[in-house]
Amino acid sequence: MINIKDQENLFTEAGKMLKKRIECFAIGGTAMMFLGLKEYTKDIDLVFLNKEDRKIFKEILIKIGYKEMESRLVYGARENIPQMVFLADLRIDLLLPEVISFIFSENMQKRIEETHEYNNLIIKIADPHDILLMKCATERQKDIDDVESIMKNTTINWNIILEETKNQIKLGKQRAALDLGVFLENLEAIGTSVPKNISEELFKIFEKQTKEMKEKIRKKK
Amino acid sequence: MKQIKTEELLKILAGNHILKTVIEILNENGIKADKQKAIYLIHRLKKRGYVKTKQTQDNIRVYYISKKVIRPSYSFIDILNENSPQKLYNFDDYIIHNKKPSLEEVLIYAIKSKNIRKIISCIGLFKKIKNWSLLYRLAKKQGLQRQVGALYDVARTVIKTRKVTKRFRNLSLPKKSEKFQFIIDRYNSKHFQEIEKKWKVYIPLNYNDLEDYRMFKKY
Numbered sequence: 001m002i003n004i005k006d007q008e009n010l011f012t013e014a015g016k017m018l019k020k021r022i023e024c025f026a027i028g029g030t031a032m033m034f035l036g037l038k039e040y041t042k043d044i045d046l047v048f049l050n051k052e053d054r055k056i057f058k059e060i061l062i063k064i065g066y067k068e069m070e071s072r073l074v075y076g077a078r079e080n081i082p083q084m085v086f087l088a089d090l091r092i093d094l095l096l097p098e099v100i101s102f103i104f105s106e107n108m109q110k111r112i113e114e115t116h117e118y119n120n121l122i123i124k125i126a127d128p129h130d131i132l133l134m135k136c137a138t139e140r141q142k143d144i145d146d147v148e149s150i151m152k153n154t155t156i157n158w159n160i161i162l163e164e165t166k167n168q169i170k171l172g173k174q175r176a177a178l179d180l181g182v183f184l185e186n187l188e189a190i191g192t193s194v195p196k197n198i199s200e201e202l203f204k205i206f207e208k209q210t211k212e213m214k215e216k217i218r219k220k221k
Numbered sequence: 222m223k224q225i226k227t228e229e230l231l232k233i234l235a236g237n238h239i240l241k242t243v244i245e246i247l248n249e250n251g252i253k254a255d256k257q258k259a260i261y262l263i264h265r266l267k268k269r270g271y272v273k274t275k276q277t278q279d280n281i282r283v284y285y286i287s288k289k290v291i292r293p294s295y296s297f298i299d300i301l302n303e304n305s306p307q308k309l310y311n312f313d314d315y316i317i318h319n320k321k322p323s324l325e326e327v328l329i330y331a332i333k334s335k336n337i338r339k340i341i342s343c344i345g346l347f348k349k350i351k352n353w354s355l356l357y358r359l360a361k362k363q364g365l366q367r368q369v370g371a372l373y374d375v376a377r378t379v380i381k382t383r384k385v386t387k388r389f390r391n392l393s394l395p396k397k398s399e400k401f402q403f404i405i406d407r408y409n410s411k412h413f414q415e416i417e418k419k420w421k422v423y424i425p426l427n428y429n430d431l432e433d434y435r436m437f438k439k440y
Binding site for chain 1: 287294312313314315318319
């Protein structure tokens with residue numbers, strides 16, 4: 001667990017130790033803490049645009065005292081798994097734009113409205129819409145709580161979420177609409193209201209995907 | 222009068238407050254406080270780094286009181302708002318931690334953003350800019366010397382500014398062979414054409430865009 005203050009101390013220290021300017025994107029709980037939507041997080045998630053920057057930042061964290069962690073233990077033997085370091089009960093996931101369940105797309109990068117500079121470390125904070133969308137790809141209770149907090153404290157433009165879902169499908173993440181649909185159903189089940197037309201739209205996207213898949217299979221045969 | 226301990230104050234006041242709520246909370250907790258005393262206590266906490274102040278659109282001060290010392294962080298938008306009559310609200314922001322950015326840095330940030338509102342707002346900064354060599358270095362790094370020069374000349378039409386150094390002007394003026402550049406891609410106007418020709422930069426502003434500067438004569 002890490003709170004806002006300790007998170008800031010960590011970034012300040014890392015920023016001072018970095019010899020060149022490195023840019024990364026804060027997503028998940030870290031971004032929520034920056035946006036004032038959460039006080040603590042279990043893990044810090046940072047997305048880097050290239051492997052080189054990620055490597056440099058990881059080395060700095062190790063110098064600070066963090067220890068390397070085998071990410072396969074958490075994510076299994078999949079492609080594009082993050083690199084992980086930990087210190088006591090805090091885990092830091094260092095990701096690249098293409099992550100297991102989503103792609104940190106160019107549109108997501110354009111939507112960013114807040115940037116923090118800690119000496120040589122520049123952290124761009126993901127937009128709440130994108131945090132919500134990324135949270136939907138998991139099935140953890142804490143993610144449901146986080147999404148509830150986002151929906152309570154910010155005004156959600158569901159069109160942005162729908163557009164990004166379509167974009168994720170275009171980029172190859174075929175499960176995006178399904179994951180979001182299931183997640184929203186779970187949210188509704190615990191009493192959070194979700195606009196009906198969004199579920200309908202998602203279902204339409206999913207139907208279209210199924211048809212296209214069927215046609216592809218037919219053509220192959 | 223017994224001095225109230227800082228820890229005690231932080232314990233009861235941690236959170237977001239306006240002056241009225243601070244007075245209420247202090248009185249609820251047995252500390253008799255009027256407006257003057259509340260301001261003094263906030264000032265005491267602020268001096269020790271526990272308070273961050275923000276001003277809302279309707280000019281109400283909001284105090285964020287933290288139990289831990291707040292590390293200084295500076296928002297470029299806040300600095301623009303402090304130094305310009307053209308205020309910006311709900312804008313994407315760039316926050317620097319542990320170091321106060323100079324006005325020269327903020328000016329370059331605003332021009333680099335290619336956002337018309339930030340550009341209009343940054344014109345007010347020319348009134349306070351002193352370090353022309355720093356401004357030149359920062360502008361050169363981003364390839365924005367001509368844009369800075371052109372906006373300086375635009376600023377001179379509406380506000381009093383310090384005089385730019387000859388060195389800055391000579392180094393920044395375009396050579397004959399250089400082509401026109403945009404401040405905001407594909408945006409230009411029919412106004413300020415002399416300045417445009419001089420700096421070979423398309424200026425995306427009309428006279429009316431700078432109306433606020435004309436209205437705030439005292440500024």
